Amino acid sequence: MARSTAQRIATELRARVERGALPPGTRLSEEALGRELDVSRNTLREAFRLLLHDQLVEHRLHRGVFVRVPGLHDVTDIYRMRAALESAGVRAAAEAKPGLREAVTRAVTEAEWAADDGDWSEVASADLRFHRALAALAASPRIDTAMDRLLAELRLVFHSMPSPRRFHQPFLVRNRLLERLLEQGEYARAEAELAGYLTDACRLITDTMREVHP
Amino acid sequence: MARSTAQRIATELRARVERGALPPGTRLSEEALGRELDVSRNTLREAFRLLLHDQLVEHRLHRGVFVRVPGLHDVTDIYRMRAALESAGVRAAAEAKPGLREAVTRAVTEAEWAADDGDWSEVASADLRFHRALAALAASPRIDTAMDRLLAELRLVFHSMPSPRRFHQPFLVRNRLLERLLEQGEYARAEAELAGYLTDACRLITDTMREVHP
DNA sequence: GGCTAAGCTGTTGTTCAACAATCCTCAATA
DNA sequence: TATTGAGGATTGTTGAACAACAGCTTAGCC
Structure with a gap:
């Protein structure tokens, strides 16, 4: 070391x-x-x-x-950047190495397992792994590290908020849908679904922040 | 202070x-x-x-x-990330504030003026301004700073290479084309043109690096 | 009472000198 | 030729010292 x-x-x-x-x-x-x-x-x-x-x-x-105490602007900004990086991954999915595509599928599956066990903390981290795997399809070290930073920041956001279940339950099925679209080569539809996913997730978080914190 | x-x-x-x-x-x-x-x-x-x-x-x-001494892998990786960030900008162009769109047009024009004067150093920096302005259309501070870092790295790449003219001359007209497409609301075509632009520029640089350096 | 301004206090900003740990060079050796 | 081993130079880390500053307290004033 x-x-x-x-x-x-x-x-x-x-x-x-x-x-x-x-x-x-x-x-x-x-x-x-x-x-x-x-x-x-x-x-x-x-x-x-x-x-x-x-x-x-x-x-x-x-x-x-x-x-840091992330504010509303930080959250929306983080999601803008996520959209940029993850859709870059989706667009590169066709040429991505099999190992990278498998990582995507694996993360979704593990999230579902954890949900069955009621382990919402593990659901959360599997969800983050799923999105990191999406960005990783772009096969770019710089995108990977940028994505890691974003997700670490996002973890910070969650720390000042209640009920992880509320944030991840609704997105489990959408994760699976997204993964299916990728597997079937429906890249355009996958990209559209991803965009919708991210705006919805972002809105859910910002709405909650407005409730909790003045 | x-x-x-x-x-x-x-x-x-x-x-x-x-x-x-x-x-x-x-x-x-x-x-x-x-x-x-x-x-x-x-x-x-x-x-x-x-x-x-x-x-x-x-x-x-x-x-x-x-x-740092950027290598071939760095260059291709920088261009992958650039593609992610700049196409995010292009996709957000429709909703971008007028000031941001004007910055794009201005940078192209200034690059053309500098080319007329034969000031290739200024052409280079106007070109970088143009692409930074493209990414800035996404209206995201994080994308902006990430883009700044990438362009600074790219400047480092150019330092170990000859003839700035060779790298910027062919792209002046493509910059203008891209700007026109944006101005006319042809966002899909703009995105396609941007992708082509970036892969061509990346190839030109890596080819030159292979010539100059073993 | 409410306000401003001066002083106080605890923290960070910066420097210095010393020593430990490590890498590089180069010569001596097998 | 390849390897090994001092020696020298540079970085890594420490502890102490002082300066500079932010925030709070208090004194003085209206």
């Missing part, structure tokens, strides 16, 4: 944020975190700059770094 | 890289740069981590940071 201390700390903090141990809005104190993780302030600051990459955290001058 | 020293240094270095003052492959020595820019090693390192964001620079453990 050829990784510097700063990189290790960065991934540790990233994990904490994504798992919700550091809720949105939390300030990451240099002194406290440095003491807990047993690294110097300088290395911790380097880790912070690395974390900045994936928008999970923001930096306010002379005030420190905070776990 | 609310910028830390590390941020200032980062933008200074970014400017040097984009202007070609620090050619691809250059190692950024902490000691030398720190002495020249009159900052401590620690702040310089923070600036390096910030620079890492936009892929202009890469970090090898225990060896330092180097100006």
Whole structure:
């Protein structure tokens, strides 16, 4: 494992944020975190700059770094970008390697299994895997990492919202529909379905945010 | 003015890289740069981590940071991502604000003027502005910054290649065609033209890279 | 009471010097 | 020729120190 201390700390903090141990809005104190993780302030600051990459955290001058609190604009923007990346994947589906297409099918199936078990947390993560697999059809490393960042941000959005079931239940069947269309080579219809899917999901989230938060 | 020293240094270095003052492959020595820019090693390192964001620079453990040397795979990948982002813009063109659409037209016109003057460096940058304006039609900050990063990387590619004229001359007329299609509301044809444009441009670059570099 | 302004406090921003860990070079060896 | 092993140079990390700043508190004023 050829990784510097700063990189290790960065991934540790990233994990904490994504798992919700550091809720949105939390300030990451240099002194406290440095003491807990047993690294110097300088290395911790380097880790912070690395974390900045994936928008999970923001930096306010002379005030420190905070776990980001995504707003309405962030959500709609994230979904615009998702639409761009995932439809790029769908459009490249015809020439995609079999392994990449299988990953799409597998994610849908696993989401359905998890739903049968009532494990909505696993449904959520399988859903994200499904969409990442869609974007991955484009066979582009840059698209993959961009997509990973978007989904990590989205996980942040979900942390400040209730009832994962409400968000994923209605989309299970649409995921399967989308996968079928791809399997049957109906790429144009798949792209249209994807567009509808994303606008609906985005609206569901933003509506809920308006309810919960003023 | 609310910028830390590390941020200032980062933008200074970014400017040097984009202007070609620090050619691809250059190692950024902490000691030398720190002495020249009159900052401590620690702040310089923070600036390096910030620079890492936009892929202009890469970090090898225990060896330092180097100006990236984009390879063939990078170029094809950059163009895949460009296709995703720019076609997202084209597909959103119908609902785009007038100001965004004007920016597209303006960039094409300025590229043509520069070509008339024989100023191929300005043609190049107007061309990049044109494509950035295309992506900007999507009205998404995340798409904008992603696009900026891609174009900065692309500038890096051009630095290790000869004859800017060869790369931009053939595409002036296609830029104008694309702009016309958009203006006339022929979005489907515009998207097709864009796809062709990008694959051709990508091929031209990779072919040249194969000639110049083994 | 309500307001502004000065001071206080805790945090981040930046520097410095030192040491540990690692890579590269180059010569000596088999 | 290929390998090994010091030696030197650079990065990785630390701890301490001080400066600079944001936010809060308090004192003074109307």
